Amino acid sequence: xxxxxxxxxxxxxxxxxxxxxxxxxxxxxxxxxxxxxxxxxxxxxxxxxxxxxxxxxxxxxxxxxxxxxxxxxxxxxxxxxxxxxxxxxxxxxxxxxxxxxxxxxxxxxxxxxxxxxxxxxxxxxxxxxxxxxxxxxxxxxxxxxxxxxxxxxxxxxxxxxxxxxxxxxxxxxxxxxxxxxxxxxxxxxxxxxxxxxxxx
Numbered sequence: 001x002x003x004x005x006x007x008x009x010x011x012x013x014x015x016x017x018x019x020x021x022x023x024x025x026x027x028x029x030x031x032x033x034x035x036x037x038x039x040x041x042x043x044x045x046x047x048x049x050x051x052x053x054x055x056x057x058x059x060x061x062x063x064x065x066x067x068x069x070x071x072x073x074x075x076x077x078x079x080x081x082x083x084x085x086x087x088x089x090x091x092x093x094x095x096x097x098x099x100x101x102x103x104x105x106x107x108x109x110x111x112x113x114x115x116x117x118x119x120x121x122x123x124x125x126x127x128x129x130x131x132x133x134x135x136x137x138x139x140x141x142x143x144x145x146x147x148x149x150x151x152x153x154x155x156x157x158x159x160x161x162x163x164x165x166x167x168x169x170x171x172x173x174x175x176x177x178x179x180x181x182x183x184x185x186x187x188x189x190x191x192x193x194x195x196x197x198x199x200x
Contacts (some may be wrong), residue, residue, distance in 0.1 A: 021114075023096050025077070034080040034088065035166065040069045041114040046076070047097045048105040054090030056083040066097065072142045073109040113144045116197055118180025120145035123160060125172040125178040130188040134175055137190035147184060150176075 006148070022041040023046065034057065038048050047066040052059060057080040057150040069075050082088055120143060124131050138145050149168060150157040160176060160183075161169050168183060179196055187193050 023094065025050065025092060025094060030079075032082050032084070033198050034082060036076050036077045036080070037071050037113065038067070038127055039079050040071060040093070041112070043071050044098065045070045045100065048075075049095040049097075050077045050092055051095075052078060052080065052090055052092045054084040054088060055147055057081060057088045057090065058083070066095075066101055068100070068104045068106045071108050072112055072114050074096035074112050075109045111142070114142055115132070116145075117144045118197060119178075120193075120197075122147040123156070123176040123178070124149045125169050125174075125176065126151050127170065127173055128175055129173045131175050133189055134187070134193060138193075141190065 021041045026033045026039060036050060038045060046069045048064045048069050049064050051064050059078060059080050067075060067077060080088065115165050122145060124147060135147065147155060156171060163183060172185060174185055174188050177187050184196060187196055
């Protein structure tokens with residue numbers, strides 16, 4: 001399906017935001033329709049409003065409204081009804097506001113996983129008794145991460161052993177964490193991991 005998109009215009013209603021990552025707009029095709037969603041990969045919530053113009057589709061004539069976009073979430077903004085047998089061409093403007101309004105429309109939203117400021121890699125030693133207390137909250141949390149069981153990866157285990165020096169991997173009861181290239185062997189809980197990420 002051919003789409004002509006203008007650059008994403010973020011029209012800020014203030015001069016500074018705590019927003020670290022731009023709000024993204026994604027289009028998902030459904031039969032005879034195109035659903036537009038906003039994706040917020042920030043730890044802050046915003047109010048957003050989209051205005052769409054173009055040809056070969058219909059949309060609601062209702063005046064655009066601000067919609068609440070919670071932190072680390074995906075929210076439906078608008079659905080375009082496509083003209084049968086024709087390719088839609090559209091552009092959109094997105095207004096993003098960090099001053100939250102009580103009048104903003106609050107829709108159902110989907111929580112999403114986001115990339116942390118520093119990549120998280122978890123290495124699981126053989127005798128890791130506290131690994132579950134870290135892995136389970138990571139799986140249920142907001143951050144994307146990767147994990148490796150060292151017993152099934154002898155080359156990786158050997159390389160880590162060289163980097164850790166006198167620390168014997170098989171004697172560790174805690175996971176080995178790689179946070180953006182730095183190794184940690186004393187982080188046992190999710191809260192401690194979050195604290196370490198803040199310091200990184």
